[in-house]
Amino acid sequence: MELYRGKSKKTGSWIIGTVVCMGNRAFALVSPNLEPERPAYNGMAMGCGLEDKGLTEKAYLAMEYGWEEALERYEEDFPIWEELEPETVTxxxxxxxxxxxxxxxxxxxxxxxxxxxxxxxxxxxxxxxxxxxxxxxxxxxxxxxxxxxxxxxxxxxxxxxxxxxxxxxxxxxxxxxxxxxxxxxxxxxxxxxxxxxxxxxx
Structure with missing residues (x-):
């Protein structure tokens, strides 16, 4: 992979690393995670699991809430892309x-x-x-x-x-x-x- 640098639009500081350009915009990867994937939520299977064990009367709602909470925590480590001034990308x-x-x-x-x-x-x-x-x-x-x-x-x-x-x-x-x-x-x-x-x- 080639190495690039560019100036952050937000801070004006130089960023060195992986750069992706889309249209007339340029972005640098500033977090170590490269390919996070949000897993699909299978409400039926997870809700049935709780209901069958008699853990709650509102198993499906409980599982949906738990799933959303889990995704929020997962997305805290989502890759962060910093927008660059495209004319400075070299x-x-x-x-x-x-x-x-x-x-x-x-x-x-x-x-x-x-x-x-x-x-x-x-x-x-x-x-x-x-x-x-x-x-x-x-x-x-x-x-x-x-x-x-x-x-x-x-x-x-x-x-x-x-x-x-x-x-x-x-x-x-x-x-x-x-x-x-x-x-x-x-x-x-x-x-x-x-x-x-x-x-x-x-």
Whole structure:
């Protein structure tokens, strides 16, 4: 199962875990129970059991009341889903930085050359040595507004082993000023980073 994160609509705090999207709404599972099932009430069988034993004159009513009480207690542990701001729902890139922070798309890290990179997910161009040609790829990549001056490249860059070189400095949701995908940035580098709202599979 893929790992996602998103900001709670209610509290504004980040939630990491299982995310389901329905229409234009996103929800994160915030309780450990995954598949509770409400058992069917068989009033005839349960009422007969009490009546046959002579436990009460109102066996059917008593059993129905007991059943409702039992369900209330059962539903106290029902899975709780927290609604998220859908535009903040992002994928984990299955990487972490040098100190061990887990990285998601939308995160911004600093490299040893003191450049900022934004992690993006989507379509980007990558060079294929076998075909000796640039080809469209889909996945995680990094973009930076200042990369051309130092590295003489305009294209998005692969993440590589971020565990060896990256230091997380924030994300574009909490700190929009860190975004490396701006109108003034190279259009080719930013093209694949402008992705639609993420909709994980339901």
């Amino acid at each position: 994928r984990c890139c299955d990487r972490h930085d040098v100190p061990g922070n887990v990285l998601f798309e939308g995160d911004v890290y600093r490299n040893p050359d003191n450049l900022l990179f934004e992690i993006c997910y989507g379509k980007y161009m990558a060079f294929c040595p076998a075909d000796k040609a640039w080809m469209e790829s889909v996945g995680f990549f990094a973009v930076s507004r200042d990369v051309e001056e130092l590295y003489q490249v305009k294209e998005p860059m692969p993440l590589g082993t971020t565990e060896d070189y990256a230091y997380l400095v924030g994300n574009v949701f909490d700190n929009p000023e860190l975004s490396q995908v701006h109108k003034e940035a190279d259009p080719g580098a930013a093209k694949g980073a402008a992705q639609p709202v993420l909709m994980p599979a339901t």
